Amino acid sequence: MSTWLLPAALLAGMSCSPDGRAAASGVHALPGFDEYMLGYQDRSPGLAPEFAPRIVPGNNGMFLPTVVVDGDVAGTWKRTESAKKIFVDLSEFTTMTKKGYAGFERALQHYGRFVGKPVELRG
Secondary structure, eight states: OOOBOOHHHHHHTOOBOTTSOBOOOSEEEEOTTOHHHHTOSOOTTTSOGGGHHHHSGGGSSOOOOEEEETTEEEEEEEEEEOSSOEEEEEEESSOOOHHHHHHHHHHHHHHHHHHTSOEEEEO
């Protein structure tokens, strides 16, 4: 069985099976205009069509930051920054597993190190 590599997958270390489904592992907190969502007219390999309006509310071209779990978009996230800390709110499409939450928290800690502030996941 062959495995194809999508261009957006190169950076994230993700590959796709011949049916186009993402065959990735891990959890990623991606920014709103990441190539994982923008790079393709057909986003169905990583995003269930019923959740597409939640990525681009109002269909106005403004993409929200996404949470990707094992190659599939599992929700969106929003940050609120104070002088000393960043607070993050998660909006799940379906309930994430404990592994998904733990991975998302790890991704946020990486983000916090990058911006030089602690990150706290709210509620």
